[in-house]
Structures are given as C-alpha cells and as structure tokens.
Amino acid sequence: xxxxxxxxxxxxxxxxxxxxxxxxxxxxxxxxxxxxxxxxxxxxxxxxxxxxxxxxxxxxxxxxxxxxxxxxxxxxxxxxxxxxxxxxxxxxxxxxxxxxxxxxxxxxxxxxxxxxxxxxxxxxxxxxxxxxxxxxxxxxxxxxxxxxxxxxxxxxxxxxxxxxxxxxxxxxxxxxxxxxxxxxxxxxxxxxxxxxxxxxxxxxxxxxxxxxxxxxxxxxxxxxxxxxxxxxxxxxxxxxxxxxxxxxxxxxxxxxxxxxxxxxxxxxxxxxxxxxxxxxxxxxxxxxxxxxxxxxxxxxxxxxxxxxxxxxxxxxxxxxxxxxxxxxxxxxxxxxxxxxxxxxxxxxxxxxxxxx
Numbered sequence: 328x329x330x331x332x333x334x335x336x337x338x339x340x341x342x343x344x345x346x347x348x349x350x351x352x353x354x355x356x357x358x359x360x361x362x363x364x365x366x367x368x369x370x371x372x373x374x375x376x377x378x379x380x381x382x383x384x385x386x387x388x389x390x391x392x393x394x395x396x397x398x399x400x401x402x403x404x405x406x407x408x409x410x411x412x413x414x415x416x417x418x419x420x421x422x423x424x425x426x427x428x429x430x431x432x433x434x435x436x437x438x439x440x441x442x443x444x445x446x447x448x449x450x451x452x453x454x455x456x457x458x459x460x461x462x463x464x465x466x467x468x469x470x471x472x473x474x475x476x477x478x479x480x481x482x483x484x485x486x487x488x489x490x491x492x493x494x495x496x497x498x499x500x501x502x503x504x505x506x507x508x509x510x511x512x513x514x515x516x517x518x519x520x521x522x523x524x525x526x527x528x529x530x531x532x533x534x535x536x537x538x539x540x541x542x543x544x545x546x547x548x549x550x551x552x553x554x555x556x557x558x559x560x561x562x563x564x565x566x567x568x569x570x571x572x573x574x575x576x577x578x579x580x581x582x583x584x585x586x587x588x589x590x591x592x593x594x595x596x597x598x599x600x601x602x603x604x605x606x607x608x609x610x611x612x613x614x615x616x617x618x619x620x621x622x623x624x625x626x627x628x629x630x631x632x633x634x635x636x637x638x639x640x641x642x643x644x645x646x647x648x649x650x651x652x653x654x655x656x657x658x659x660x661x662x663x664x665x666x667x668x669x670x671x672x673x674x675x676x677x678x679x680x681x682x683x
Contacts, residue, residue, distance in 0.1 A: 330357040331641040334380075334388050336408055337399035338363035338372045341422065346397050349634035351376035356641035359391055389415050395644035397637055398422060399449075402522035406431040413438040413446065420640040422449040424531040425657040427522035429665050429680040432658035436682070439654055445643050446654035447636070450535040452591070452606045453652040454635035456625020461595075461604050462540045464613045464623060469597030472541060475567075475575035476594040479533040479606075480583035487523060487559045487581060524559030526552070526664045530579035534660040535652065536606065537575070537593060542656075545663040545679045546570045552671040555582075565667045570681075577667075658682055 333356050335346055350356045360380035363369035369381045382388060385408055388396060395418035398408050406426045409419045413435065425448050426432045439446035452458055465472070538544065550565035564578045583589050591606035600615040602623070609632065611623040628635060642648035662680045670677040 328645060328647065330355050331394040331644045332357050332359050332392060333395050333397065333637075333641050333644070334358075334360040334362060334391065334393050335397045335399065336362040336385060336388075337397075337422075338365070338368045339399065342397070342399040343372050343375075345631070345633040346399055346637045347372055347376050347378075349630065349637045350397075350641065351378075353638050353641065355638065355647070359393060360388060362388055385411055388412070389417075393417050395420065395445075395640060397640065402427050402527055404521075406435060409435055409446070410438055413442050413444060416442050416444055418444040418446070418640070418644045420447045420449060420636060423535065423657070424448075424522075424527045424664070425654060425661055427527055427661070427665075429658070429662040432654075432661040433682060436654045436658050445640075445650055447640050447643060447650050448535065448652045448654065448657040449636045450532055450539075450652045450657070451633055451636060452532065452609070453536060453539055454639050455609050455628065455632065457609050457611055457623060458536070458540070458604075458606075458625075459651060460623040460625055461602055461611045464602050464611075465540050465595045465597070466542060468600055468613055468615070469595060469602060470599030470616075472543070472569065472573035472595065472597055474573065474594075474596040475537055475541065475569075475577075476596070477533045477537055477575065477577045478590055478592050479529055479579040480588055480590045481525075481529050481579075481581055482584045482589060483525060483529055483581035484555065484557075484561050485581075486528075487525070487557050487561060525561050525579050525581045526563050526668055529581065530563050530577070530667075531660055531664060533577065533579065533591065533593060533606070534663050535657055536604075537577075538659040538663070539652065539656040540593075540595065540604075541569070541573075543569045543571060543573070544659045544682060545666070547676055547678055548663060548666040548670050549676045550667040550670040552668065560668070560671075563667065563671075565670070567663065655682065 399422045547568040552560040553562040555561045593604045595602045604611040613621045666677040666679040
C-alpha cells in the first residue's frame with residue numbers, strides 16, 4: 328500500500344519537534360506540505376524535512392490530493408481549520424484540545440461523520456498499546472464502574488506565566504514574532520486569549536483518557552480553580568458524576584516540577600476489580616476481586632511516544648489502523664472541561680452538555 332499523503336498545519340514548537348520528524352522518518356507517510364502563516368517558519372521546517380510544498384493558507388492545501396492533515400495550532404484556531412478540511416473530505420488529526428467549546432467540538436464531530444473521514448485528537452498517551460489494554464480491562468473486567476480518581480500534575484505554570492508576560496510586553500492581540508525559531512515554544516500559544524490554561528492544555532489529557540477508556544460522558548461537575556495571579560487557570564480540582572452511573576475526582580496542577588511531583592495517574596474502581604493506570608510511565612495493573620493482579624503492558628515503542636499520534640493517524644487515513652483518540656470521546660472531554668470552568672466561575676454544580 329502506498330504511503331499516506333499528509334500535510335501539517337502549524338510549524339511551531341510541537342510540530343517542529345514531534346509531528347514533522349515523526350512523519351518525515353516514517354515509511355508509511357509522505358509529507359506533502361507544511362502550512363503556516365509565517366512563511367519563513369514554514370520554509371525552515373520544510374527544508375529540514377524535505378517537504379516539497381510550503382503554503383500560508385489552508386485553502387492552498389485543498390488541491391494537493393491529501394489523505395490527511397495534522398493541525399498543530401493554538402487552541403482557539405482548531406475549529407475553523409479542522410472544519411474546512413473535514414468539509415473538503417480530508418481526514419484530520421487535531422492537537423489537543425479538540426476545541427475550547429462544546430458547540431465547536433460537536434460541530435467537528437458532525438462534519439467528520441458527514442464527510443465520512445476520520446477525526447482524531449493528539450492525546451499522546453491514548454496511542455500506546457498499554458492504554459488499549461486499560462480500556463479493554465475497564466470495560467470488560469472490573470464490573471460496574473463505581474469511581475474514577477484522576478490526577479494530571481505537570482510543570483506548565485511557567486509556560487502560562489511566559490505567555491502572560493510576552494503578551495503584556497508585545498501588546499494585546501500581538502502575533503508571535505516572525506523571527507521565532509520553530510523549535511522554540513511560542514509563549515502566546517498558551518495565553519488565556521488563545522484558550523490556554525491548565526484545563527485546556529493539560530487536564531484535557533486525563534479527561535480525554537477517562538472518557539475514552541470508560542466510554543462515558545460526564546453528566547455533572549463541581550469545581551474550583553486557582554490562577555495563582557495569572558490570567559489563565561493553573562490549579563484545577565473537580566468532582567464529577569458520569570452518565571449511567573459512577574462518580575469521580577479529577578485534579579490537575581501546573582505547579583509540579585519534574586523533580587517534585589509530576590504524576591499522570593488514573594484509578595478506575597469497579598464492583599469486581601480496579602485498574603490503576605500510570606499514564607506517565609505507560610504502565611497499568613488490573614486487580615481482580617479474587618486478589619490476583621495482572622500487569623497490563625503493551626510493550627515498549629520503538630520511537631518516542633510523542634511521535635505515535637502522527638504515525639498512527641497516517642495509517643488510519645489509508646485504512647491500516649483504528650482510531651484510539653476519536654473526536655467523539657474528545658468532544659466529551661471538552662464538554663466536561665467547559666462545565667468545570669463554568670462551575671469554578673459560578674461556584675455551582677453545572678450540568679454538562681450532552682453530545683447528540
């Protein structure tokens with residue numbers, strides 16, 4: 328089978344360090360084009376990876392006979408870019424979060440379904456073999472879901488601080504500097520104005536995992552957040568109730584440095600057993616009611632984990648793989664996070680929007 332013809336929209340930090348080198352070094356993909364509004368940045372990464380086409384507008388991609396497009400742009404741009412591509416019948420991998428509002432997320436799911444093409448989201452940990460084993464165990468081994476306890480602690484607070492400082496220095500509405508290097512983080516990407524903050528940038532990972540693994544939507548949320556003097560949320564904590572039964576606690580902070588507490592962990596408690604998932608370590612354990620324990624290990628990948636989404640997506644577009652991070656479960660995560668932020672602002676329980 329011929330390699331999938333893939334383009335990448337966004338030539339910034341994440342794309343330059345992960346999606347582009349992953350695809351460029353993969354026999355299953357042919358990198359056709361790079362699109363970025365800053366042409367010099369696109370040309371630089373295109374040269375680095377021997378990409379033949381450089382464009383500055385998504386419309387210029389539509390005539391290139393593409394199988395799929397990877398969208399790695401600021402959060403608040405995902406809906407418009409992905410929607411245009413889906414309407415053109417092109418499969419899309421969108422970096423997380425899918426969108427920043429439930430309405431936009433549902434719209435993309437509907438457009439993908441209408442076009443009959445895959446919509447995938449860049450939830451890195453869902454692309455590992457271990458996570459697939461976790462999903463099978465939670466849905467088939469532990470009985471009725473009782474509780475989910477999830478934590479995603481990371482060291483992102485400095486990133487949000489940089490975003491705020493950069494925007495204050497450059498002025499409201501400023502664009503990233505055109506001379507910024509692609510491999511460098513662009514502070515404005517994670518600003519509050521672009522939908523940044525711990526919830527949309529990091530908590531989305533664990534909620535995407537929980538919604539996909541359990542196959543459930545969240546029905547109700549009560550939450551608190553702390554911005555720690557910044558414009559975006561840094562600490563998030565919530566209690567949740569699932570549709571069709573089960574409750575949970577979800578926490579995320581950007582204050583955990585690598586040396587003092589980064590942890591990405593989910594515990595799924597059922598009536599017949601539990602699954603403990605270490606997302607950061609790509610390990611998991613099934614503990615059955617009879618006292619036995621089974622380690623759920625999918626095996627070590629031969630490339631960095633952050634390279635998996637683009638490669639799996641390329642295979643997905645030509646029918647060589649299934650979708651481990653589908654748009655519908657990602658939309659359920661968006662709905663939960665939108666309700667979480669509303670709950671924190673109103674100090675009330677908030678009913679989560681149902682997906683159609």
